[in-house]
Every structure is written in C-alpha cells, then in structure tokens.
Amino acid sequence: MNITIAGAGYVGLVTSACLAEIGHIVICFDKDTEKIEDLNRGWCPIFEPGLQEMISRNMGEERLFFTDQANLAYEDADCILITVGTPQRADGSADTTNIDQAALDIAENIQKDVAVAIKSTVPIGTNERIEAVILDNAMPGLTVEVISNPEFLREGSGIYDTFHGDRIVIGSSHERAARIVEEIYQPLAIPVLHTDPRSAEMIKYASNTFLAAKISFINEIANLCDLSGANIEDVSTGMGMDKRIGNQFLNAGIGYGGSCFPKDTQALEQMARQNDYDFKILRAVREVNDRQKQTLYRKAKNLAGNLSGKRTAVLGLSFKPNTDDIREAPSLDLIRDLLDEGADVVVYDPVAMEKVQRLFGDKISYASSIDEAIERAELAFIVTEWKEIKEFSLSKYRESMKTPLLFDGRNCYSVKETEKHGIQYVSVGRPGVP
Numbered sequence: 001m002n003i004t005i006a007g008a009g010y011v012g013l014v015t016s017a018c019l020a021e022i023g024h025i026v027i028c029f030d031k032d033t034e035k036i037e038d039l040n041r042g043w044c045p046i047f048e049p050g051l052q053e054m055i056s057r058n059m060g061e062e063r064l065f066f067t068d069q070a071n072l073a074y075e076d077a078d079c080i081l082i083t084v085g086t087p088q089r090a091d092g093s094a095d096t097t098n099i100d101q102a103a104l105d106i107a108e109n110i111q112k113d114v115a116v117a118i119k120s121t122v123p124i125g126t127n128e129r130i131e132a133v134i135l136d137n138a139m140p141g142l143t144v145e146v147i148s149n150p151e152f153l154r155e156g157s158g159i160y161d162t163f164h165g166d167r168i169v170i171g172s173s174h175e176r177a178a179r180i181v182e183e184i185y186q187p188l189a190i191p192v193l194h195t196d197p198r199s200a201e202m203i204k205y206a207s208n209t210f211l212a213a214k215i216s217f218i219n220e221i222a223n224l225c226d227l228s229g230a231n232i233e234d235v236s237t238g239m240g241m242d243k244r245i246g247n248q249f250l251n252a253g254i255g256y257g258g259s260c261f262p263k264d265t266q267a268l269e270q271m272a273r274q275n276d277y278d279f280k281i282l283r284a285v286r287e288v289n290d291r292q293k294q295t296l297y298r299k300a301k302n303l304a305g306n307l308s309g310k311r312t313a314v315l316g317l318s319f320k321p322n323t324d325d326i327r328e329a330p331s332l333d334l335i336r337d338l339l340d341e342g343a344d345v346v347v348y349d350p351v352a353m354e355k356v357q358r359l360f361g362d363k364i365s366y367a368s369s370i371d372e373a374i375e376r377a378e379l380a381f382i383v384t385e386w387k388e389i390k391e392f393s394l395s396k397y398r399e400s401m402k403t404p405l406l407f408d409g410r411n412c413y414s415v416k417e418t419e420k421h422g423i424q425y426v427s428v429g430r431p432g433v434p
C-alpha cells in the first residue's frame with residue numbers, strides 16, 4: 001500500500017517515521033520547500049526524542065521519502081493521512097485553510113481511488129465537508145472516501161505514544177476506507193474504536209479539553225493550598241489514589257501551554273457559541289490557565305518588589321520538557337512580564353533557545369548552561385521541568401546567585417531541601433513563602 005502523509009510537522013513527521021518503521025512505504029509531503037530540503041539533506045527540523053535517527057534509518061532503507069511536489073505525493077497514493085496544521089483564528093475558532101488546500105491538492109493530483117484520513121484536529125463536520133470538496137474537484141469516476149482518525153500523541157514522547165497509544169479512533173461511514181486505515185495501524189496492536197466521523201472529531205476535542213480542565217482544576221486547588229496551608233503534593237497523591245480520578249495530569253504548576261490545549265479549548269468554546277451553547281466550564285478552564293501563567297510573576301513581585309534592572313534567570317522555555325515547541329509556552333508570558341517590568345532577563349533551555357531568540361532578539365540574553373544563567377542573578381524562575389533542570393544541584397543556586405531567590409513553577413525540589421540549602425524558595429501550592 002502506498003501511504004502519503006500531508007504535512008511534515010510534529011504529527012506528520014512522527015507518523016511518517018513510525019509507519020515506515022513498521023514496514024510501510026511512506027511519502028511525506030509538505031508545501032514548505034525549505035523543510036523538505038532540510039529533511040532530504042538528513043536534517044530533522046524539529047526536536048523529538050529518537051525522531052532524527054528513525055527518519056535517517058528509514059530514508060536509508062528506502063521506506064521513507066520527502067517531497068514538496070503535490071503530484072509526486074498524491075498520484076500513486078492508496079491512502080493519504082492529513083496532518084497539516086489547524087491554527088487558531090482571531091475569534092478562537094480553528095482555521096481549516098490548510099486542510100482545504102490539502103483537499104484541493106489531493107483532488108487535482110489523484111489518479112486512482114483513495115482513502116483519506118484526517119488526523120489534524122478539526123471542527124465537527126469537517127470530514128464530511130472535505131470529502132465533498134475533494135469529490136467536487138477530482139477526476140470524475142474516482143472513489144474518494146474521507147474518514148476521521150484524530151491524533152493523540154504528545155510532543156516529547158511522540159514515538160512512544162504512536163507505538164503504545166491507548167486507542168486509535170476511526171470515524172467513518174465508509175467500510176472500505178475504515179478497513180484500509182485499520183490495516184495500516186494493525187502491526188501496532190492498539191485497540192481501535194470505530195465510530196461516525198462527527199463523534200471521532202468530538203472525541204479529540206473532548207479529550208484535550210478534559211485534560212486541560214484537569215490541569216486548571218488542580219491549579220485552583222493548589223492556589224487554595226497556598227492560602228490555607230495545605231500541601232498540593234499530598235493532596236494530588238491522595239486524590240490520584242482514587243481510581244475514578246486517576247493519578248495523571250494532577251501536577252500543579254504555572255499552567256498549560258503548547259500547540260494543542262490552548263487552541264483546542266478555544267475552538268470548542270467557539271463551536272459551542274456557534275451552536276448557541278454556553279460552555280461554562282470551558283471558559284473557566286481557559287481563564288484559570290491565563291491567570292495561572294502569571295502566578296509566579298505575581299509572587300515574585302510581592303516578594304522582590306521592583307524588578308527593574310534585576311538580573312533574572314528563566315530556566316526552561318519549551319512548553320514542556322523534551323520538545324523544542326514554544327507555542328503558547330508559559331515562559332513567553334513570563335519573559336514579557338519581566339521585560340515590561342524592566343528586568344534584565346537571561347534565559348536557558350537545552351533545545352528551544354533558537355526559537356525564543358527569533359521572538360525576543362537582543363531584548364534578553366541567552367546562556368549556554370544553567371550555571372551561566374544563574375550566575376549573579378537576583379531571581380531565578382523554573383518554568384519547564386527538563387531533567388537537567390530538575391536535577392540541578394541546589395547548592396549551586398546558593399553559590400552562584402547574588403541572592404538565592406528561586407521561583408519554581410514545576411515544584412521540582414522538596415521545600416525542606418531548599419531550606420537546608422538556605423535558598424528562599426517559592427513553589428506552587430506548597431507550604432513555604434506565600
């Protein structure tokens with residue numbers, strides 16, 4: 001079977017590499033010529049653990065190909081998986097322009113019957129609409145069946161998640177296309193849920209917004225812990241022992257970011273509005289997260305007063321560890337707030353520095369290590385819990401900083417340990433300095 005993947009982003013590249021790895025022949029198409037040139041030169045444009053090696057191996061074994069030519073990508077395809085971006089419009093809704101463009105490219109270039117699976121996160125009803133777009137524009141007589149196959153991988157563990165996903169969702173009113181897509185994933189031995197396209201599209205939004213709600217909920221509890229003297233870590237542990245609640249996504253911190261939760265909560269809220277439905281919880285989830293992103297900054301202002309001219313280290317820039325993705329990362333809000341206050345900001349991240357540099361240029365300084373970032377700093381913020389940040393020796397904060405004042409947005413250290421090291425330590429929802 002010839003498989004074509006449309007879109008060489010986080011989802012498209014991981015899916016392409018993993019499907020090639022299990023023996024399929026895969027062509028990955030992206031309209032971004034520079035990206036395709038990089039890939040064909042053997043350079044992976046994103047950081048995702050294990051991806052560079054997997055791409056190189058499968059290119060070497062001639063199972064994985066990259067192209068920016070739509071005709072080469074689509075003319076021979078038996079199955080096309082669409083993984084193009086669906087960013088957020090100004091009103092919060094999902095922008096499906098890329099999906100529509102992919103549909104037209106597919107229609108113009110296919111030469112035989114094809115199954116098309118939309119993996120991108122799209123508003124309810126998009127699969128049906130896109131099938132009509134392709135059929136209206138394709139050569140008459142061809143059978144084109146579009147099905148929904150939402151993606152659930154997490155950046156930072158995309159390869160693991162593709163091989164060990166909890167479920168594969170196939171939303172289809174076409175038996176043949178559903179069978180083709182199920183056959184592609186069959187070697188992964190992951191449970192498959194069959195449903196209709198609209199329910200599949202909703203499963204994706206409902207899952208992401210539920211997870212976002214879990215994060216905002218635990219952050220609200222953490223804020224109340226701060227005010228009432230309870231300890232969020234014990235509270236989360238106690239809650240998570242209840243199987244009905246589960247112990248994942250109960251880590252309090254400075255809010256969620258990334259390319260999915262913020263945009264998907266807003267898109268679902270917008271879909272609800274279009275249906276004259278007031279989705280109250282969702283609005284609160286978003287508002288809580290916006291406020292939570294400011295929580296450390298507010299604590300710093302309370303404790304350190306005027307931050308103007310103060311050397312301030314920001315440790316961890318990507319929206320989560322093990323990725324270079326900085327879309328909607330809490331670090332960006334923090335840096336903006338610190339700059340507005342006139343702080344002298346120095347940042348460090350193991351892989352996301354280049355992307356941050358493109359945004360902030362010479363308004364901030366870039367350190368090549370944690371040691372360099374905290375040297376002579378008067379304040380330090382932990383924003384992303386990279387392993388090297390989590391495991392960084394507390395004594396070094398004491399030795400290197402001008403004043404050891406540490407704001408930890410990911411609760412990396414034990415409060416007792418920081419006290420032992422003589423560090424003034426502020427975290428989220430745990431007893432200590434309020």
Ligand code: NAD
Pocket residue numbers: 006007008009010011012029030031032035083084085086098099101102105119120121122151152153154155259260
């Ligand atoms: P991305 O921005 O990293 O990549 C999208 C790619 O699509 C880009 O390389 C872009 O050039 C390409 N593209 C745009 N229009 C195209 C077209 N017409 N033809 C070919 N290529 C085109 O996006 P992503 O993070 O991989 O997300 C893709 C989709 O998957 C989104 O809908 C997202 O919500 C969803 N999703 C993302 C994740 C994640 O963790 N990133 C997880 C699950 C689902």
